[in-house]
Amino acid sequence: MIHVHHVTKRYGQLTAIQDVSFSVEKGEVLAFLGPNGAGKTTTMRILTCFMPATEGRATVAGFDCFEQPTEVKRHIGYLPETPPVYQELTVEEYLTFVARLRGLTGTTLRQRMDAVVDRLSLGTVRGRLIANLSRGYRQRVGLAQALIHDPPVLILDEPTVGLDPKQIIEIRQLIKDLAQSHTIILSTHILPEATALCRRVVIINGGRIVAEDSPEQLSARLRRSEKISVTLKSPPADWVEQLRTMPGILSVFPAEHAQSALIESELGRDMRDEIARFVVARDWGLLELRTVSMTLEDVFLRLTQHEEGVPAGPAASPSQGKNGSASDTAPPA
Numbered sequence: 512m513i514h515v516h517h518v519t520k521r522y523g524q525l526t527a528i529q530d531v532s533f534s535v536e537k538g539e540v541l542a543f544l545g546p547n548g549a550g551k552t553t554t555m556r557i558l559t560c561f562m563p564a565t566e567g568r569a570t571v572a573g574f575d576c577f578e579q580p581t582e583v584k585r586h587i588g589y590l591p592e593t594p595p596v597y598q599e600l601t602v603e604e605y606l607t608f609v610a611r612l613r614g615l616t617g618t619t620l621r622q623r624m625d626a627v628v629d630r631l632s633l634g635t636v637r638g639r640l641i642a643n644l645s646r647g648y649r650q651r652v653g654l655a656q657a658l659i660h661d662p663p664v665l666i667l668d669e670p671t672v673g674l675d676p677k678q679i680i681e682i683r684q685l686i687k688d689l690a691q692s693h694t695i696i697l698s699t700h701i702l703p704e705a706t707a708l709c710r711r712v713v714i715i716n717g718g719r720i721v722a723e724d725s726p727e728q729l730s731a732r733l734r735r736s737e738k739i740s741v742t743l744k745s746p747p748a749d750w751v752e753q754l755r756t757m758p759g760i761l762s763v764f765p766a767e768h769a770q771s772a773l774i775e776s777e778l779g780r781d782m783r784d785e786i787a788r789f790v791v792a793r794d795w796g797l798l799e800l801r802t803v804s805m806t807l808e809d810v811f812l813r814l815t816q817h818e819e820g821v822p823a824g825p826a827a828s829p830s831q832g833k834n835g836s837a838s839d840t841a842p843p844a
């Protein structure tokens with residue numbers, strides 16, 4: 512549905528994105544993740560025909576973003592980071608204005624208006640001035656303008672930025688509902704949002720794609736060790752040193768204010784049983800023992816702070832990584 516082929520965008524001397532390629536299949540929800548300034552908005556703007564790429568090609572629903580912008584825009588609903596709403600209009604006036612720009616008239620316009628007002632629960636504020644709406648409602652109006660022409664593709668740029676926790680939950684639920692019937696690119700730097708809403712993520716850093724996979728696969732491919740968290744009731748003073756003597760354990764990172772630690776063991780070796788027996792045999796009072804999986808946050812930090820590529824194989828060896836990993840020398844996040 513969406514194909515980006517070797518796209519580069521330069522603003523004068525500055526290369527904002529370089530040789531970016533990725534695809535989104537029909538019905539898929541893709542998270543486009545990256546730290547501030549990584550090139551997310553630039554990529555979104557090229558896809559929505561807001562500006563052309565310097566090099567490369569992008570297509571949406573088979574139409575070229577540069578050569579067939581009218582067709583592309585017909586297939587895309589775009590919610591920019593700041594919703595393009597007019598404060599001095601009512602919700603209905605504004606949505607009518609956008610619908611007319613999209614070429615809708617008469618019965619079709621009224622039907623689409625009713626459909627988006629209903630889908631985004633805007634019925635109670637339909638006649639209100641946008642200036643008097645809460646940020647959450649304004650974001651719903653922003654989503655409504657993106658949906659008014661019933662596009663199959665939605666591009667949402669940081670849709671929950673600036674909302675309060677309740678509004679964030681509501682907008683995320685709306686996106687989940689929309690995902691049932693739309694192809695979506697969700698640009699975000701909020702990692703739990705990507706995990707909650709998307710099955711695949713593309714991570715961009717410094718204008719280049721550094722990873723593309725499901726959150727689970729990414730963490731599996733970047734994992735270099737098994738991690739176990741242990742909490743004890745009454746260990747002796749040298750309990751960390753004693754644990755470090757166990758064969759197979761790579762490192763033990765004690766917590767600062769609790770009798771617990773994060774234990775790293777060799778990749779592919781589940782040491783929970785051995786650690787439990789070691790602790791119980793010494794009567795240290797085992798309160799908790801659990802595996803710790805790598806979160807998308809860990810993956811993101813590793814990729815964007817250390818500028819590593821993702822190894823191609825199913826599991827990275829402990830020596831992989833350009834600069835050495837933080838987790839080789841410091842507690843993992």
Ligand SMILES: Nc1ncnc2c1ncn2[C@@H]1O[C@H](COP(=O)(O)OP(=O)(O)OP(=O)(O)O)[C@@H](O)[C@H]1O
Pocket residue numbers: 522525526527545546547548549550551552553554700
């Ligand atoms: N119109 C412009 N003119 C010059 N430089 C620009 C322009 N727009 C963006 N840039 C630069 O291009 C790079 C990528 O910016 P972009 O806005 O695409 O990043 P982003 O990932 O969306 O960041 P953010 O999360 O902060 O919005 C940044 O260095 C930015 O300063």
